[in-house]
Amino acid sequence: MLSRVADSLYWINRNVERAENISRFVEVSEAMALDCPPGSAEPWLPLIDACGDRDLFDTFYPQATPEDVVRFLVREPKNPSCIVNCIAIARENARQIREVITTEMWEQINDLHWTLQESDAFWQLQPQEQLREIRRACQLFYGVTDATLSRDLSWQFSRLGRLIERADKTTRILDVKYFLLLPSPEEVGGVLDELQWISLLRTAGAYQMFRQAQQQGITPRAVAAFLLLDPIFPRSVRYCLEGISKALGVIRSSAVPGPPDDLECLSGLMLASWSFVRIDDLIGQGLHEAIDHFQSDLNRLHGLIHDRYFVMPTPSPSESSSNPACVPA
Numbered sequence: 574m575l576s577r578v579a580d581s582l583y584w585i586n587r588n589v590e591r592a593e594n595i596s597r598f599v600e601v602s603e604a605m606a607l608d609c610p611p612g613s614a615e616p617w618l619p620l621i622d623a624c625g626d627r628d629l630f631d632t633f634y635p636q637a638t639p640e641d642v643v644r645f646l647v648r649e650p651k652n653p654s655c656i657v658n659c660i661a662i663a664r665e666n667a668r669q670i671r672e673v674i675t676t677e678m679w680e681q682i683n684d685l686h687w688t689l690q691e692s693d694a695f696w697q698l699q700p701q702e703q704l705r706e707i708r709r710a711c712q713l714f715y716g717v718t719d720a721t722l723s724r725d726l727s728w729q730f731s732r733l734g735r736l737i738e739r740a741d742k743t744t745r746i747l748d749v750k751y752f753l754l755l756p757s758p759e760e761v762g763g764v765l766d767e768l769q770w771i772s773l774l775r776t777a778g779a780y781q782m783f784r785q786a787q788q789q790g791i792t793p794r795a796v797a798a799f800l801l802l803d804p805i806f807p808r809s810v811r812y813c814l815e816g817i818s819k820a821l822g823v824i825r826s827s828a829v830p831g832p833p834d835d836l837e838c839l840s841g842l843m844l845a846s847w848s849f850v851r852i853d854d855l856i857g858q859g860l861h862e863a864i865d866h867f868q869s870d871l872n873r874l875h876g877l878i879h880d881r882y883f884v885m886p887t888p889s890p891s892e893s894s895s896n897p898a899c900v901p902a
Contacts, residue, residue, distance in 0.1 A: 578673050579730045580883040581666040585674075586718075586734035588663040589682070592656045593711035594742040595646050598623065598776050600704040605772045606639065617642040623745045624654060643700065648689075656707060657689045675721040678714065685710040729820045733878070736820070740813035741871055746776055747800050748864040751793060770796050777808050797860060798852035810867070814844045817874075824882070836877040843870050 598620050606617070617639045621630045626645075629652060634641035648657045664686040671679055685707075688695050695703065715735070722728050750773045770791050774780040783791075783799050786806070803809040818840050825837065833841070847867075855863045 576883050576885050578670050579726070581670045582673070582727055582730040583734035583883070585663045585666045585682070586731045587738040588659040589711050589714050590735045590738040591654065591742070592659040593708055594738070595624065595656050596704045596707040596711070597778060598746065599643055599646055600701060600708065601772050601776045603701055603704070605768065619749045620646060623742070623749045625745065626652065626654060660686050660689055673727055677717045677721050681710070681714045681717050685714070726824060729823050733817060733820045736813040736816045737871065737875060739808055740810050741868070743777055743800055743808055743810055743813070744864045744867055746773060747797060748861060751797065751860055767791055779806060779808060782806050794852060794856060797856070801855070802847065802850070802852060811847050814847055818844045836874070836881055839870065839874055839877060843874065
């Protein structure tokens with residue numbers, strides 16, 4: 574597969590997944606704001622931290638009102654990670670490889686892009702309805718991809734991008750609640766604390782599955798265990814790492830076999846470390862530190878994937894001299 578095609582497939586799915594996650598984050602915060610004092614920034618600013626864009630946000634919106642947060646995350650032109658820009662980037666990547674993706678995939682991402690760019694009727698909807706429509710459109714893109722794309726390397730790179738972005742956002746939103754929003758000891762287990770943990774589960778699309786899987790109440794330990802270590806919930810870190818490892822294994826098997834390199838070693842070590850660890854050990858050692866270490870490993874994993882599959886190899890001097898096309902004029 575050409576490097577540019579693999580790169581485009583990877584980033585199409587990362588950006589659609591990012592847009593879907595942000596739409597869910599904001600949608601849940603809109604609902605949570607109803608339980609907070611009017612004008613309170615409590616359910617809003619953590620979203621900026623979860624997206625890792627606090628410095629950029631503070632530059633544009635020093636007042637940090639709830640309306641500022643929503644605009645920054647949904648349609649701020651100068652925020653490359655806002656929903657509108659994520660979909661625009663995904664659509665441009667899809668346009669460049671239309672011969673590889675299916676017609677249904679192209680039509681879905683193209684329709685969503687132009688809805689966000691040109692539909693006045695869409696932006697006149699209530700904010701909750703706007704976010705719900707964006708989330709459904711992103712999920713429809715996943716469904717169309719799953720239903721129409723052959724399980725070849727195109728599928729594997731698509732899945733790789735989606736799962737890396739999903740693992741990233743799941744750990745970020747958990748870290749924000751557990752580390753930045755941890756209430757004072759007298760508030761632990763209170764009404765507001767429980768509402769925040771419920772909102773966290775809803776943000777990850779995990780509330781119903783958590784209730785079915787867990788017989789105990791909503792506690793920080795139980796929520797962290799479910800989002801990080803559950804082997805069958807599709808947004809948990811462990812599930813994402815298993816999918817990433819399988820996708821990389823299939824991609825590697827199509828190349829010349831050989832000993833595992835840095836990419837395979839890191840992927841395997843991450844999967845093993847998050848498959849055979851207890852939540853009590855993570856909490857005892859410091860959950861924030863564990864998540865921070867995971868984020869560093871995930872960034873390294875992305876860098877290794879980029880260097881191995883998305884960068885055209887530079888020809889050696891001997892190859893350049895033997896190929897007249899490589900000789901500068």
